[in-house]
Amino acid sequence: MNEPKARTLFEKLWTRHVVQPATEDHPAVIYIDLHLIHEVTSPQAFDELRRKNIPLRRPDRTIATMDHSIPTLFDGDEPLYSDDKTRAQVDTLRTNCDEYGVRLYAMGETGQGIVHVIGPELGLTQPGRTIVCGDSHTSTHGAFGAWAFGIGTTEVGHVMATQSLLQRQPKTFEVRLDGRLATGVTAKDLILAVIREVGVDGGRGHVIEYTGSCIASLSMDERMTICNMSIEAGARAGLIAPDETTFTYLEGREFAPTGDGWAAAVADWRTLPTDAGARYDKSVTLDASRVKPMVTYGTNPGMSVSIDEAIPDPASRGEQAQAAASSQALEYMRMQPGESLVGKSVDVVFIGSCTNARLEDLRAAASLMKGRKVAPGVRVLVVPGSQEIKRRAVDEGLDRVFREAGAEWRDPGCSMCIAMNGDGVAAGELAVSTSNRNFEGRQGKGARTVLASPLTAAAAAIGGTIADPRELLD
Amino acid sequence: MEAFRKITSKTVVLPVDNVDTDQIIPARFLTITTKLGLGESLFADWRNDPEFVLNRPEAEGASILVAGENFGCGSSREHAPWALLDFGFRAVVSSSIADIFKNNAVKNGLVPVEVDAKAHRFLLENPGASVTVDLEACKLVLPDGGAAEFLLDGFARHCLMNGIDQLDFLLQQEEAIARFESTST
Numbered sequence: 025m026n027e028p029k030a031r032t033l034f035e036k037l038w039t040r041h042v043v044q045p046a047t048e049d050h051p052a053v054i055y056i057d058l059h060l061i062h063e064v065t066s067p068q069a070f071d072e073l074r075r076k077n078i079p080l081r082r083p084d085r086t087i088a089t090m091d092h093s094i095p096t097l098f099d100g101d102e103p104l105y106s107d108d109k110t111r112a113q114v115d116t117l118r119t120n121c122d123e124y125g126v127r128l129y130a131m132g133e134t135g136q137g138i139v140h141v142i143g144p145e146l147g148l149t150q151p152g153r154t155i156v157c158g159d160s161h162t163s164t165h166g167a168f169g170a171w172a173f174g175i176g177t178t179e180v181g182h183v184m185a186t187q188s189l190l191q192r193q194p195k196t197f198e199v200r201l202d203g204r205l206a207t208g209v210t211a212k213d214l215i216l217a218v219i220r221e222v223g224v225d226g227g228r229g230h231v232i233e234y235t236g237s238c239i240a241s242l243s244m245d246e247r248m249t250i251c252n253m254s255i256e257a258g259a260r261a262g263l264i265a266p267d268e269t270t271f272t273y274l275e276g277r278e279f280a281p282t283g284d285g286w287a288a289a290v291a292d293w294r295t296l297p298t299d300a301g302a303r304y305d306k307s308v309t310l311d312a313s314r315v316k317p318m319v320t321y322g323t324n325p326g327m328s329v330s331i332d333e334a335i336p337d338p339a340s341r342g343e344q345a346q347a348a349a350s351s352q353a354l355e356y357m358r359m360q361p362g363e364s365l366v367g368k369s370v371d372v373v374f375i376g377s378c379t380n381a382r383l384e385d386l387r388a389a390a391s392l393m394k395g396r397k398v399a400p401g402v403r404v405l406v407v408p409g410s411q412e413i414k415r416r417a418v419d420e421g422l423d424r425v426f427r428e429a430g431a432e433w434r435d436p437g438c439s440m441c442i443a444m445n446g447d448g449v450a451a452g453e454l455a456v457s458t459s460n461r462n463f464e465g466r467q468g469k470g471a472r473t474v475l476a477s478p479l480t481a482a483a484a485a486i487g488g489t490i491a492d493p494r495e496l497l498d
Numbered sequence: 499m500e501a502f503r504k505i506t507s508k509t510v511v512l513p514v515d516n517v518d519t520d521q522i523i524p525a526r527f528l529t530i531t532t533k534l535g536l537g538e539s540l541f542a543d544w545r546n547d548p549e550f551v552l553n554r555p556e557a558e559g560a561s562i563l564v565a566g567e568n569f570g571c572g573s574s575r576e577h578a579p580w581a582l583l584d585f586g587f588r589a590v591v592s593s594s595i596a597d598i599f600k601n602n603a604v605k606n607g608l609v610p611v612e613v614d615a616k617a618h619r620f621l622l623e624n625p626g627a628s629v630t631v632d633l634e635a636c637k638l639v640l641p642d643g644g645a646a647e648f649l650l651d652g653f654a655r656h657c658l659m660n661g662i663d664q665l666d667f668l669l670q671q672e673e674a675i676a677r678f679e680s681t682s683t
Contacts, residue, residue, distance in 0.1 A: 040682070043671065043674050043675055043678040044671060044674050048652060049652065049653060049656075050653045050667065051651065051653055053668065053671050053674065053675070055675070055678050055679075055682070064528050064529075064575075065574070065575065065576070067531035067532075068531070068532065068533055068576075071531075071532075076665075078669075092528075093528075093529055107529070109529040109530065110529050112531065113529055113530075113531055116531045158574060158576075159573075159574060160572065160573050160574040160598060174574035174598055175574060175598070175601075176574055176575070176576035176579075176598065176601065176602035176605065177576040177602075178576060178602065178605040178606070178664075178665075179601070179602075179605070181665065182664070182665055182668055185665060185668065185669065186665075186668040186669060186671065186672070186675060187675065187679075188671065188675055189668075190653070190664060190667070190668065192651060224516055224568060224571060225516070225567065225568040225571065225594060228568070228594065228596065228597055229597065255572075255598075258568065258571060258596060258597070260597050324516050324518065324571075346515050346566075346567075348513060348514060348515075348566075349514050349515040349516055349566065352514065442525045443525060443526070444525050444528060444529060461518075461520065461572060461573075463518045463520040463521065463572060464520070464521060464543065465520060465521075465524050465543045466520050466525070469524070469526075469543055470543075
């Protein structure tokens, strides 16, 4: 008798969700367990339902939050919107959720926060699930062994109408990360190192599974940072096999299974990890113990160096269009090949986003800022990822650490990562940011973004220049 | 969605790799609740430069955009293809196009055309060349009559060629979806 075929985690997730297999004529129909929505990419999809007179198929599998365009500043209970358009967008989400019976975590309410922060926090993000959202950083939820990916607004409408999506099966890509991270080096540095290695399109057409002893040693907060940036390598999703760390994180959360259901769920989740002998379409291995704090110097997340490394020469990039893109990036960033980033004067520091606004990120930044002051002339924004993180940070006194240092402590939201809500970086200013994208103008027209870890961001806040955070560690 | 079989147009060339959706349509223009009028803000920040390709008279009337590799990377915002279409583009040609962008493009009648490196180089080096995107034959016909083949998922191609909304197909799967829900979840 033949042994059953060894399968990867992704292949198992795929098989479990096939409603109709693919044929030459059409892609597979894939069932979506959980649909997360927010104010920016859902209004046109709701309009489409209305126009076609189609009901929302599974309101019970749809969860809404407000995050992208909401203000992070309030006057008492009154949100200070940057303009009427953002206010109208937020109001539209509220009206749509009322009309279609969607549970909405509204601004200021317990449970509200950045969509990729609250899914896990509420226990909605579970191993084995398919999770989609009209947001490319949906890959974050893959940290739990869920197949989670970003979709456009038309597909948001497809899921609203049918709880399904049309998909061709992606290829699999193993990114093996062995060894322990050195002191002062974080998951953010590791994923930036991975993206530099595989390139910003290295994951195109593939679902990445992160494996290896380093990944196994990471906390859920750290694993989410890793999977979050899978899209910055162009991947269709990022995955980490569920293990004891995953189960411990989920147990007791609001929407996690309880009682006998919990034991049954865990037993099932244990069958998900990739079987011994299963094959990936491609693989790459990195020694995580050699990774140093990373900073970006250009205008995509693959253009990064170790903090002690010089900016490479664009002329060394082979293809003409590549070299052109690199030199355009350096011109935009006002950086020179051969120079170091250390010592560059910083105007803004942003600690937040779905990449790095969880409790461990805030603790890391606070550990460096405690008892120290923000350098004169530097504006520092600390934006917790959710109401729950805000509450816990306040309980631990982290808000006080940030405030006493001279940083602004804000309410949860995407804030300066996407700069839709008025929290922006001015033209020409240099920002050290814990977010995920250093694209031109991402944090405001003309803004120059250096992506870094919460530790490196905190070091920049204190020193007023880009600095190696390891020099501030006790 | 407007059906697409074949179009012939001169090209506009943006010889930059990794053009991300934040460039195609900056986030400050995403505060709308409709799809309308985004063409005005297409490449808004790059268009500040009077010499930017889209500001030049040669760009007038072109409906095929040629760009460097990995076009459309980054955010999943469908506002990017909406903006390109509203501006007047019907096809984007590159050696590679990011997954989510490609998926969003086909749902709106914007044809993603991924050609081989040789044809791509020719197009980058010859801005304004008159080319034909032939969806029926899955070929990009070059000015010298030569052609580069491109791949597009058969279902997406069928929908594009006939102006069919993919949702109609999914809605027809109701029975299978209900069956799946009753047994699996």
